[in-house]
Amino acid sequence: MPTISPRDAQWREELRKSRSAKERTAIPRTKMPELDPAYRITCNEEVNQGLSRDQAVVEATRCLDCPDPQCVTGCPVGINIPGFIKNIERGNFTDAAIVLKETSALPAVCGRVCPQERQCESKCIYNKMHKEPVAIGYLERFAADTERISGNSALPPRMAANGIKVAVVGSGPASLSFAGDMAKRGFEVHVFEALHEIGGVLKYGIPEFRLPNEVVDVEINALKEMGVKFMTDCVVGKTLSYDDLMQQGFKGVFVASGAGLPRFMGIPGENFVGVMSSNEYLTRVNLMGAGRPGWATPVIQGKNVAVIGGGNTAMDSCRTARRMGAEKVYIVYRRSEDEMPARVEEVRHAKEEGITFLTLHNPVEYLADENGRVRSMRLQQMELGEPDESGRRSPVPIEGAITEVAVDEVIVSVGVSPNPLIPNSIEGLEITRRGTLVVNDDTLQTKLPLLYAGGDIVRGGATVILAMGDGRKAAASMAEALSSRN
Numbered sequence: 001m002p003t004i005s006p007r008d009a010q011w012r013e014e015l016r017k018s019r020s021a022k023e024r025t026a027i028p029r030t031k032m033p034e035l036d037p038a039y040r041i042t043c044n045e046e047v048n049q050g051l052s053r054d055q056a057v058v059e060a061t062r063c064l065d066c067p068d069p070q071c072v073t074g075c076p077v078g079i080n081i082p083g084f085i086k087n088i089e090r091g092n093f094t095d096a097a098i099v100l101k102e103t104s105a106l107p108a109v110c111g112r113v114c115p116q117e118r119q120c121e122s123k124c125i126y127n128k129m130h131k132e133p134v135a136i137g138y139l140e141r142f143a144a145d146t147e148r149i150s151g152n153s154a155l156p157p158r159m160a161a162n163g164i165k166v167a168v169v170g171s172g173p174a175s176l177s178f179a180g181d182m183a184k185r186g187f188e189v190h191v192f193e194a195l196h197e198i199g200g201v202l203k204y205g206i207p208e209f210r211l212p213n214e215v216v217d218v219e220i221n222a223l224k225e226m227g228v229k230f231m232t233d234c235v236v237g238k239t240l241s242y243d244d245l246m247q248q249g250f251k252g253v254f255v256a257s258g259a260g261l262p263r264f265m266g267i268p269g270e271n272f273v274g275v276m277s278s279n280e281y282l283t284r285v286n287l288m289g290a291g292r293p294g295w296a297t298p299v300i301q302g303k304n305v306a307v308i309g310g311g312n313t314a315m316d317s318c319r320t321a322r323r324m325g326a327e328k329v330y331i332v333y334r335r336s337e338d339e340m341p342a343r344v345e346e347v348r349h350a351k352e353e354g355i356t357f358l359t360l361h362n363p364v365e366y367l368a369d370e371n372g373r374v375r376s377m378r379l380q381q382m383e384l385g386e387p388d389e390s391g392r393r394s395p396v397p398i399e400g401a402i403t404e405v406a407v408d409e410v411i412v413s414v415g416v417s418p419n420p421l422i423p424n425s426i427e428g429l430e431i432t433r434r435g436t437l438v439v440n441d442d443t444l445q446t447k448l449p450l451l452y453a454g455g456d457i458v459r460g461g462a463t464v465i466l467a468m469g470d471g472r473k474a475a476a477s478m479a480e481a482l483s484s485r486n
Helices: 006-018 022-024 052-061 083-089 095-103 107-113 125-127 138-149 173-184 214-224 242-247 277-285 312-323 344-354 422-426 462-486
Strands: 165-169 187-194 229-231 252-255 276-279 304-308 328-333 355-359 361-368 374-387 393-406 409-412 451-453
Touching: 006 022, 052 083, 052 138, 083 095, 083 138, 095 107, 095 138, 107 138, 107 214, 107 462, 138 214, 138 409, 165 173, 173 187, 173 214, 173 393, 214 229, 252 462, 277 312, 277 409, 277 462, 304 312, 312 328, 312 409, 361 393, 374 409, 451 462
Parallel strands: 165 187, 165 252, 187 229, 252 451, 276 409, 304 328, 304 409, 328 355
Antiparallel strands: 361 374, 374 393
16 A cells, blocks of 8 residues: 655645535546547547546545545556546646556556456446446546646656666667666666567557557656666567577666567468457557658458457557558447457447447358458358356357358457467576466566566567566565665
8 A cells, every 4th residue: 555645644634625525526526528439540540539627636535535535456567546536636736647647657548458457347336336436547647648748747766776787678668668767767768679669569469549659758858867878679589589688787677578479260261351469550650650741551352341359459450440541341240249358448449430349259260252352251140158267157159050251351359369489589588388488477588687677578569557566576576685785
């Protein structure tokens, strides 16, 4: 539980007395203003528009400031949630942002893309009252955005420089979280990114209608102001080896290169023109400007598009296809909508934007025209059987129930695996059958004493906030180990 200063304890007690718990719980949860669906499919503007100051203060007033705030236990990076929310209630928006930065390097990002409904908000006491939880994610976004728009962003306090260099492989959420925590501790942090822009999946994987690049860049620039050094177009394992990093004087390495190797289903026709992974599709559109005026990056722009999968990446892909001019877009998912791993909000937004959901269907073959371009997909109708190891009911084919649907583009979003470059280029690492790195669960240290790892290269696939939690854990472990040697 976060520590509370005497001053904060005093004003929080005053806030408790200002409204009774009954009055607070009677306030309905604030609704996020959104762009109209008919307009938003014509552009890449952010769909969620953010709360006004009045809306944020009212929503913050709903917080009961529980003596034992379980919402904090649901946050992988341990944000002092009551602390920042009560600052919003008081109107101290800058102080709210400062509280967020104590533990989070990316509050504006997390406020937009974290699955709060499954994490912090799922622990809110309002759930026990059968009421909607406090909108923690909306308030996090509000505090971070208000500070950014004001132009008066404050950097978190940092310890004196200790002269110890550490390297970070990749620049996604795990890496940025690690870099921020190590910079606060006085370490000299160098981040090596293979692509031409910093941000990893935050830039190439998440569309701007959900997470604007401007927001990501502001948080990256804050890390630069803290002294973090970034190098782009540098492939560790090719441009630089692990031994090169050691020779350059780095005392520790954190590997968070993500899971950028797409998976396919291994069904006939996946090699036809017009069938691609969601990784390729979103990277071309989000990072390389495909389809925008003045950009030469090619990308197929189908009129009848199928997206295979039911996660957030699948939702991002189908909604992107709609914005790229597709007239008909299908989500094809072998389970029911209740089993979809995508956020409820993303599913709702997709439906509002005209996406057709073909749940309990599974592709078994793609057919092509005379030019080798995909022209249709054959779908096996499914029904739910017994639960699998994850607790979800396993889909079972219905014998003879095959349908054919015309499509001219297919985007496969059925999961990813770690790129084997890092695991295969460093001797002494232990690697699982899935290609992920084996680490100590408590420290995230690999078999190599100076090398730690986290995020998707360890988990195989995770949310932004879970990756950030790994970054924080690895930073704490590495800092303790390196400090004890010096």
